[in-house]
Amino acid sequence: MSRNMKCVECGAELAPNAKFCSACGAQAGLKKEVFQVSPEKLVEKFKEIAKDASVKRIVVKNENGRTVLSVPVTWGAAGAVATLALAPWLAAIGVIAGVATKCTIEVEKTPAVAART
Numbered sequence: 001m002s003r004n005m006k007c008v009e010c011g012a013e014l015a016p017n018a019k020f021c022s023a024c025g026a027q028a029g030l031k032k033e034v035f036q037v038s039p040e041k042l043v044e045k046f047k048e049i050a051k052d053a054s055v056k057r058i059v060v061k062n063e064n065g066r067t068v069l070s071v072p073v074t075w076g077a078a079g080a081v082a083t084l085a086l087a088p089w090l091a092a093i094g095v096i097a098g099v100a101t102k103c104t105i106e107v108e109k110t111p112a113v114a115a116r117t
């Protein structure tokens, strides 16, 4: 049984061996996870997600479904470097948490690494 992959960005069907989406150019094969969090838990949840080395991008949306923050995760494995790289994002998230009533975090992961967990 074959299951066609769908683009995590636009939902378009992808060719079986496609590396990139032909519709929007997003990288194919990424796994997307969505979390609903209350603003009080936003910073905490973000830190937890960012520790995962398979995470490629973290998108924060507000109660209207609008993207308020899109963080390309380039720091790789967790540790002291990751904590430093996170600092400016955590500040931005603190501001978002202060004005939002409900938040959604969308996490894009590479499936190869995610399969290990």
Ligand SMILES: [Zn+2]
Pocket (backbone or CB within 6 Å): 007, 008, 009, 010, 011, 012, 021, 022, 023, 024, 025, 026
């Ligand atoms: Zn697409």
